[in-house]
Amino acid sequence: MTIRAVIFDIGNVLIEWQPERFYDRTVGEARRREMFAAVNLHGMNDRVDLGEGFRDIIYETAEANPAFRTEIRMWHDHWLELANPVIDHSVRLLHALRAKDVPVHALTNFGIESYDLAKGHFDFLHTFDTAFVSGHMKVIKPDPQIYRMVEDTLNLPGDALLFADDRHANVATANARGWNAHLFEHPQGWADRLVSEGLLTAAEAA
Structure with a gap:
């Protein structure tokens, strides 16, 4: 047809769409690897893609992982820098x-x-x-x-x-x-x- x-x-x-590259640039590769190994950030993003609240889900994940709170919040607060x-x-x-x-x-x-x-x-x-x-x-x-x-x-x-x-x-x-x-x-x-x-x-x- x-x-x-x-x-x-x-x-x-x-x-x-390469969030890892953003984090390598902003917090360093070692810190990024540690965070991505400890936190299912892509799973977090899937929840947003399924229609859950953008800020709510990311900030909830940040609070659940206080060792990486600042970095996880960046997924929301610096999102346009991730999507580039x-x-x-x-x-x-x-x-x-x-x-x-x-x-x-x-x-x-x-x-x-x-x-x-x-x-x-x-x-x-x-x-x-x-x-x-x-x-x-x-x-x-x-x-x-x-x-x-x-x-x-x-x-x-x-x-x-x-x-x-x-x-x-x-x-x-x-x-x-x-x-x-x-x-x-x-x-x-x-x-x-x-x-x-x-x-x-x-x-x-x-």
Whole structure:
């Protein structure tokens, strides 16, 4: 079937999401390793992505781990510094697709408040026809339910969708549902896929 919509993940596709790098820079690698070994910070973030309170969950985790209270609170208080930098080539691809009237959506594991914060900082997040944000949907990738919800909302079968995500598990679930899924490793590979699908020319994808 012809591709009728393109779906972008956001973290590590449009915006780099490497909290470890932020902590290495701010508190040092040794302290960061100690903290990540002691505290399930990615599990904490999953709770935010499932729709629990952004500040509440992070501060609750900080209070439960007083040895790292200051550092854990930084996950909330310096969040825009964690969610950086923008992957410029990917953003250009997003705009190139929109310029050709290709429907473009987002499917992202993202908290409610943190996504609102990001939208206030990154203008391109206003570009999507629909942003499927896990915090609002109360389910995160790679749960098949979130993919089903996208299909139902768009009223499109999986083989009409082209989806880019940086995580193997998320891509595998999309493929299992019949989606055309691309494992995002770098923007040039994504650009090449968009060209190969006939959605952009090589010049438009540069």
